[in-house]
Amino acid sequence: MTNATAKIFDTVIVGGGLMGSSTALQLALAGQRVVVLEKDHPGRHASGSNAGGLRRLNRHPAEIPLAVAAAEMWRNIAALVDSDCDVKLCGQVRVAESTADLEMLQKRVALVRSLGYEHEQLIDRDQLYRLVPTLAPHCLGALYAAGDGFARPYHTLTAFRRKAESLGVVFHSGHRVQALEQLAAGWRVVTEHGGFTGRTLVNAAGAWADRICALLDEPVPMTVGAPMMMVTERLPHFLDLVVGAASRMLSFKQMQNGTVLIGGAHLAAHDMAHETTAIDFTKLRESARTVRALFPHMKSVRIVRAWAGLEAFMPDRLPVISESARAPGVFHAFGFSAHGFQLAPIIGRILAEHITGRPGPLRLEAFRIERFNTTNAIAESQ
Amino acid sequence: MRVPAGESVAAAVLVHALDHTRTTPVSHAPRAPFCMMGVCFECVMEIDGIANRQACLVPVAEGMQIRRQHGTGRIDE
Amino acid sequence: MSKSARLAVIGAGPAGLSAATLAAELGLDVVLIDEQASPGGQIYRALAEAPAKRIDLLGDDYRRGRALLRALHTSGAEYWPDTSVWSLDQNRTLGILRAGRAAMLQFEQVIIAGGAMERPVPFPGWTLPGVMNLGAAQILLKSAGVVPAGGTVIAGVGPLLLLVARQYLRAGVAVKAVLEISPRSNMLRAAPHLLRATAGGSYLRRGVKYTADIMRAGVPIHYGVSRLRAHGDRHIESVEFASHGWRGRCDRMLATDSLLVHFGVTPRTSLVCAAGGRLAWDTSLQCWRTQVDQWGNTSVDGIAVAGDAAGIGGAISAEHSGRLAALAAASSLGHITAAERDRLSHADIAWRRKDLRIRPFLNALYRIPPEFLVPDDATIVCRCEEITAGQIRAAVREGHTDPNQVKFLLRCGMGPCQGRQCASSVAHIVSATRQIPAAACAPFRVRPPISPLSIEQLAELSMADE
CATH class of the missing domain: 1.10.10.1100 (BFD-like [2Fe-2S]-binding domain)
Structure with a gap:
């Protein structure tokens, strides 16, 4: 296909989710002309259907500096996107239900301190029940991060997109990438609606990022998963914090409207051919049992909806935030392994800094794409 | 209140001319049963201490405690 | 709870009753699952228990269901009342809730006969207490003998307005007015379809008779009504509307503490959507319906839809489509050959085709004007x-x-x-x-559970393979 009308940009971003939108916004702030190509509509998958957690608590050590820097941005997110994204910095706890749990959390605090961070602290039983009065009585204490919280994912995405659009970024929905053509100085991204040319190409394609990598002849051991979430009917206010557990898969929070959002990264079945997910009720039952164990008063509360969004997972559960090792002018940001939402503002800033040739102080070694080619790959943790 | 057995809670409260059966959690507007077939969820009430039960799908039983639901309703236990 | 049933039929209205009955007669292991306490769906709601006087009031269209109930009873089909279905996936695993316990059961074939629901048409004040669907009022009459004691205004489209107005008059209920919103231009739209509408003549004659009965009782019928709104603070107190007669528009206000509305019915599609079945937008019905072949098969293997859930055809047509879906299921499961299926289906196909001929006419005549949509x-x-x-x-x-x-x-x-x-x-x-x-436009994606399930019920969920 030949395309007479010039669709020439500084940067072409593949993926209209939160990572792509955040990167587009930062590049626009740096004066770039940017186009974002989205195969569906922005927020169709992970960015619209995640739990919206703003969590530094219990992050992989490599991610802590990023999460801490991102938390600074979330504290004043309206300054960046002209909307508060319904951010609620209510604190997050990770409760200990046994002495083994408690020891694990103590080790965690020691680790965080040794790295020079203060955002996570251990709280005792009394402090925990003051913060979460409806918690089942058997808990012994918790890991606590006071400034953590949550935001509303689709609103956040919309705020980032609108701000980026106001700075001239062009978003195209329904533009699925068909081919990538390397030019003398840049890339031409071919879609069924024509080609888009840029000096730089950003791969923020989420659960489809490995396909972009494949087009670049840069295979990655990425897998796709669909973390399940469920939400209850509206309830009277009973909970301020986001509650997780040391030895259970749980993320439990009451939204501003009274509904309770229950996650914990139990995975749904998924079908990449049709780009659909199917709830795994055996695992969802596990989630309900966890809720019943920790919040017995929820027993007769009803689940209104359960869903799952397609996300990219890496073997070590760390994202790829990296310049391509094979393709010049290509940057990757994918594989956030179900905990990318909080990082999005800083990822956009970091990528924009690297793309415009002014890298900041945050170190990205742990997130390089080359790590999967070497034998000393970073061990899986968490 | 005495009603024939087998009748739905919603039918029973409508016979007894309760002007509304709940207020909404969003604006606290009054609402009453609308579809009578389990589709619209307008008829939710607190039945035997449990909020958000669809009165049009619950048959009346002896000694049943039926309360108008205000907003989100309460969670007991 | 039997786990060996090979065919699940969901919904015990005319489509589900005839599907389950025929399937059982053909030797299939079938279970009929229904949310209500007794069979009949909304059309024959509470028919088995209704006192004779109420059945007389509701007439032959209601009484007709008795034969279906009897046939089910002798067919050998298993019947689970008071059982709601909250999930269905593409592998035909059904999530049910029965006696407060949730379970997942797998079936080889599923026939969804979820019927229709009244088309929700938003207008100012439609959320006020005292405003209710007309079909909901019919359910109250069928199941509890309840009528709006203080009188009512009936508004919307179609023959049900006249039918219910007439029933109410006979039951001594004051009908203050009947407000028909379909514009006169609909008649022009509908006229070309009249020739093909086999029952069109008798249909129109019945309409004329009902109209005459209602007007003789002194009840005003307004045609081409627009600007419908319900007024009131905590409850409806009055209804405002504009009527368009031959002499032009006239704004009116009626005091009433009850307004019953009906804008036709639309297929219930949640369950088929949950299973990933494809919908199609029906420009004639002005809503989505399930995409099905002549047997009712959806885009998902082993899942069929019968009756109004697939597209509005009414109670009689639903019986035929239920039987066709049962024949297809029996053939898929090897109980009959494809040739037997085809032979056994001739009459139903013919009758159904004949019965459906009036639909384009009705859809055009009672098309909802854009103002209301x-x-x-x-x-x-x-x-x-x-x-x-x-x-x-x-x-x-x-x-x-x-x-x-x-x-x-x-x-x-x-x-x-x-x-x-x-x-x-x-x-x-x-x-x-x-x-x-x-x-x-894409329809809303439907997320399970399609009807709410408590944390306790989910925590105690019993799985198909356990």
């Missing part, structure tokens, strides 16, 4: 989350161009009813705002 900015569209048409329009203009994006942004369709009351209105508003056909 696309409400004013201030009108609440999503009853659960109290989202107005104006908010939806604004979201579309801000670039949330698909109903599912509107849902993400506004929570419109995220309340307990899961969008059943607002889905088609959102599609109409999106389509009108973007000036694209409604068929180009």
Whole structure:
């Protein structure tokens, strides 16, 4: 296909989710002309259907500096996107239900301190029940991060997109990438609606990022998963914090409207051919049992909806935030392994800094794409 | 209140001319049963201490405690 | 609870009753699952228990269901009343709730006979107590003998308005007015279909008779009604409307503490959507229906839809489509050959075709005018989350161009009813705002559970393979 009308940009971003939108916004702030190509509509998958957690608590050590820097941005997110994204910095706890749990959390605090961070602290039983009065009585204490919280994912995405659009970024929905053509100085991204040319190409394609990598002849051991979430009917206010557990898969929070959002990264079945997910009720039952164990008063509360969004997972559960090792002018940001939402503002800033040739102080070694080619790959943790 | 057995809670409260059966959690507007077939969820009430039960799908039983639901309703236990 | 049943039929209305009955007669292991306490669906609701006087009042269209109930009883089909279905996946695993316990059961074939629901049409004041669906009022009459004691106004489209007005008059209920909203121009639209409408003549004659009966009782019937609104503070106190007679428009206000509305019926599609079945926008019905072949098979292997859930055909047509789906299921399961299936289906196909001939005429005659499909900015569209048409329009203009994006942004369709009351209105508003056909809008994605399940019920869920 030949395309007479010039669709020439500084940067072409593949993926209209939160990572792509955040990167587009930062590049626009740096004066770039940017186009974002989205195969569906922005927020169709992970960015619209995640739990919206703003969590530094219990992050992989490599991610802590990023999460801490991102938390600074979330504290004043309206300054960046002209909307508060319904951010609620209510604190997050990770409760200990046994002495083994408690020891694990103590080790965690020691680790965080040794790295020079203060955002996570251990709280005792009394402090925990003051913060979460409806918690089942058997808990012994918790890991606590006071400034953590949550935001509303689709609103956040919309705020980032609108701000980026106001700075001239062009978003195209329904533009699925068909081919990538390397030019003398840049890339031409071919879609069924024509080609888009840029000096730089950003791969923020989420659960489809490995396909972009494949087009670049840069295979990655990425897998796709669909973390399940469920939400209850509206309830009277009973909970301020986001509650997780040391030895259970749980993320439990009451939204501003009274509904309770229950996650914990139990995975749904998924079908990449049709780009659909199917709830795994055996695992969802596990989630309900966890809720019943920790919040017995929820027993007769009803689940209104359960869903799952397609996300990219890496073997070590760390994202790829990296310049391509094979393709010049290509940057990757994918594989956030179900905990990318909080990082999005800083990822956009970091990528924009690297793309415009002014890298900041945050170190990205742990997130390089080359790590999967070497034998000393970073061990899986968490 | 005495009603024939087998009748739905919603039918029973409508016979007894309760002007509304709940207020909404969003604006606290009054609402009453609308579809009578389990589709619209307008008829939710607190039945035997449990909020958000669809009165049009619950048959009346002896000694049943039926309360108008205000907003989100309460969670007991 | 039997786990060996090979065919599940969901819904015990005319389609489900005839499907389950025929399937059992053909030797299939069949279970008929229904949310209600007794069989009959909404059309024959509570027929088995209704006193004779009530049956007389409701007439032959109601009495007809008795034969279906008897046939089910002798067929050998297993019947589970008071059982709701909250999930169905593409592998035909069904999530049910029975006696407070949730279970997942797998079937080889599933026939969904979920029927229809009354078309939700938002207008100012439609959320006020005292405003109720006309079909809901019929359910109250059938199941509890309840009528609006203080009199009522009946508004909307179609023959049901006249039918119920006449029943009420006979039951001594004061009908203050009948407001028919279909514009006169619909007659021009419908006329070309009349010739093919086999029963069109008798249909029209019945309409004329009912109309005469109602007018003789002194009840005004207003045609071409527009600007319908219910007024009141905590309860409806009056209804305002404009009637369009031969002498032009006339604005009116009637004091009433009851307004019963009916804008036709639309297929119930939640369950088939949950299973991933494809829907099609029906421009004639002005709503989505399930995409099915002549046997009722959906796009999902082993899942069929019979009766009004597939597209509105009414109670008689539903019986035929139920039987056709049962024949197809029996053939798929090897109980009969394809040749036997075809031979046994001749009569049903012929009768159904004949019965459906009137539909294009009715759909055109009772087509909902755009004013009612696309409400004013201030009108609440999503009853659960109290989202107005104006908010939806604004979201579309801000670039949330698909109903599912509107849902993400506004929570419109995220309340307990899961969008059943607002889905088609959102599609109409999106389509009108973007000036694209409604068929180009994607339906809301349906998320399980399609009816709520408590944490305790989910925690105690018994799985198919356990």
